Amino acid sequence: MKKMLILTMLLSGLLCCKRQLSKEETVRELKTAMQKYLMTTSKFDSTKIKFDIEDINYFEDAQKYNCEFKVRMRLNNSIDTTGMMAATISKDFTTVKRRF
Numbered sequence: 001m002k003k004m005l006i007l008t009m010l011l012s013g014l015l016c017c018k019r020q021l022s023k024e025e026t027v028r029e030l031k032t033a034m035q036k037y038l039m040t041t042s043k044f045d046s047t048k049i050k051f052d053i054e055d056i057n058y059f060e061d062a063q064k065y066n067c068e069f070k071v072r073m074r075l076n077n078s079i080d081t082t083g084m085m086a087a088t089i090s091k092d093f094t095t096v097k098r099r100f
Contacts (some may be wrong), residue, residue: 019053027056030092032070037096050074050099054082065089 006073010084021029030052067089072082086099 002094020038025057026060029057030056030065030067030089031069033096034067034071034085034087035091038071048076063091065091 010092034053034056035051050073052072052074053069054072056067058065058067065088067087069087070082071085072080074080077092084100088097088099
């Protein structure tokens with residue numbers, strides 16, 4: 001009985017552990033999530049508008065990342081502007097909620 005309990009605890013401990021992302025992997029995943037969000041929610045034609053995320057500052061909270069992005073937007077190579085955007089991104093990088 002003790003062996004079964006120890007084996008169960010060991011298995012549950014191994015299954016519950018998440019892989020910790022390095023800082024570079026986290027930044028890459030956050031940029032990818034924001035890029036995907038910008039391309040799917042853009043009111044412009046995504047074939048004509050291009051977003052380049054140049055820099056990111058983030059704070060890791062318990063359930064999300066609070067991020068600020070420096071984004072360069074290009075429209076048909078004629079309009080070029082750079083601005084700041086802020087968003088919260090879930091820990092699994094699937095939900096993006098833009099603040100400004």
